[in-house]
Amino acid sequence: MSTAPAHAHPVHKDYQGAKFGMWLFLFTEILLFGGLFLLYSIYRSMYPIDFHNGGKHLNVIIGVANTVILLTSSLTVAVAITAIQKGNKKLTLACLGVTIVFALMFLANKYIEWSAEIRHGIYPNGPELLKMPNGEKIFYGLYYSMTGLHGLHVLAGIIALLITLDFVRRDKITGTDFNKLENVGLYWHLVDVIWIFLLPLLYLAA
Amino acid sequence: MEHAEEQGHVVPYRTLVKVWLLLLILTAVLVFVSTAFHEALSVAALLTLTPLKAGLVFFYFMHLKYERPFLKAMVFMVLGVLILFIGLTFLDISYR
Structure with missing residues (x-):
C-alpha cells in the first residue's frame, strides 16, 4: 500500500475523454439497433395486417410491466450518480443493488414470456409459426431477434452493474x-x- | 471545485424523480391511445411520444442537457444519420 501523497504522483485522468469514448460506443449501439428498427419499419409497411395480427399474440401486460421496471431502474442508476456526487456511498450502493434486482426481474419476465410463446409452438421453425402467413413469420423473427439482442444487453448490464457495485464498495x-x-x-x-x-x-x- | 466542475453537473434528486414520473405518465398515455383508438392515432402517438420519452432519458438521466455543445451535436448527428438512412431506404422501396 502506497503512503505517498496523491499530489506527488498525480494520476492522469481524462474524464471528458473517457465519457466521450463511452458515447462513441453508444453511437455504434444506436446504429446496431437502428438497423433492426429499419428492417422492422420496412417489413411493417409491406405486411401491415400481419404485423397487426402478430402484435395481438404478444403479452401487453408483461411488455408494459417490463417498461415500468426498466424506467424505474434508470431512475435508480441516475439517483446513484447524484448520490455519489454528493458523497453518499450508502445510497449509491443501495440504488445500484435495486437496479440489479430490477434487471433480474426484467429477465425473469422475459423468461416467462418466451417460455409461454415457445409452449404455443411459436419459435423459429415451430409448428404454429410455420402455419402463419409470411408477414407474421417475419414479425416473430424480428420479435425474437430484437428482444433477444436487447436481453443480452440487459445481461451485460447486470454484469457491468455488479462490477460497479463492487468498485463503489471498495472505494475505487x-x-x-x-x-x-x-x-x-x-x-x-x-x-x-x-x-x-x-x-x-x-x-x-x- | 475545479474537479467538481470537470466531473459534470449534479442533477437534483427532485428533477430525476419528476422525469421518472413524466416517463411513466407518457407510457400510460401511449398504452391507452394505442389500445383504445384507431390505428392512425396510435401510430401518431408512437411517432411523437416515443421520441419524447427517449429525449427525456437522454437529456436528464444521461445528463446530455448539461454536456458541451460538441457532444450534443455528435448525438444529433448520429440520430440524423439513422433517420436519413431510414428515409432513404423508404424512398427506395416505395418507388420500386
Missing part, C-alpha cells in the same frame, strides 16, 4: 472519481431507451 469509485459509474449509467440508460422503442413497435402493434 468515489465522490471525486466516479467516471466508471457514470459510463455504466450511460450504457444502462441506452438499454432503457431501446426498450422504450421496442414496447410500441412490438407489443402495441396490434
Whole structure:
C-alpha cells in the first residue's frame, strides 16, 4: 500500500475523454439497433395486417410491466450518480443493488414470456409459426431477434452493474472519481431507451 | 471545485424523480391511445411520444442537457444519420 501523497504522483485522468469514448460506443449501439428498427419499419409497411395480427399474440401486460421496471431502474442508476456526487456511498450502493434486482426481474419476465410463446409452438421453425402467413413469420423473427439482442444487453448490464457495485464498495469509485459509474449509467440508460422503442413497435402493434 | 466542475453537473434528486414520473405518465398515455383508438392515432402517438420519452432519458438521466455543445451535436448527428438512412431506404422501396 502506497503512503505517498496523491499530489506527488498525480494520476492522469481524462474524464471528458473517457465519457466521450463511452458515447462513441453508444453511437455504434444506436446504429446496431437502428438497423433492426429499419428492417422492422420496412417489413411493417409491406405486411401491415400481419404485423397487426402478430402484435395481438404478444403479452401487453408483461411488455408494459417490463417498461415500468426498466424506467424505474434508470431512475435508480441516475439517483446513484447524484448520490455519489454528493458523497453518499450508502445510497449509491443501495440504488445500484435495486437496479440489479430490477434487471433480474426484467429477465425473469422475459423468461416467462418466451417460455409461454415457445409452449404455443411459436419459435423459429415451430409448428404454429410455420402455419402463419409470411408477414407474421417475419414479425416473430424480428420479435425474437430484437428482444433477444436487447436481453443480452440487459445481461451485460447486470454484469457491468455488479462490477460497479463492487468498485463503489471498495472505494475505487468515489465522490471525486466516479467516471466508471457514470459510463455504466450511460450504457444502462441506452438499454432503457431501446426498450422504450421496442414496447410500441412490438407489443402495441396490434 | 475545479474537479467538481470537470466531473459534470449534479442533477437534483427532485428533477430525476419528476422525469421518472413524466416517463411513466407518457407510457400510460401511449398504452391507452394505442389500445383504445384507431390505428392512425396510435401510430401518431408512437411517432411523437416515443421520441419524447427517449429525449427525456437522454437529456436528464444521461445528463446530455448539461454536456458541451460538441457532444450534443455528435448525438444529433448520429440520430440524423439513422433517420436519413431510414428515409432513404423508404424512398427506395416505395418507388420500386
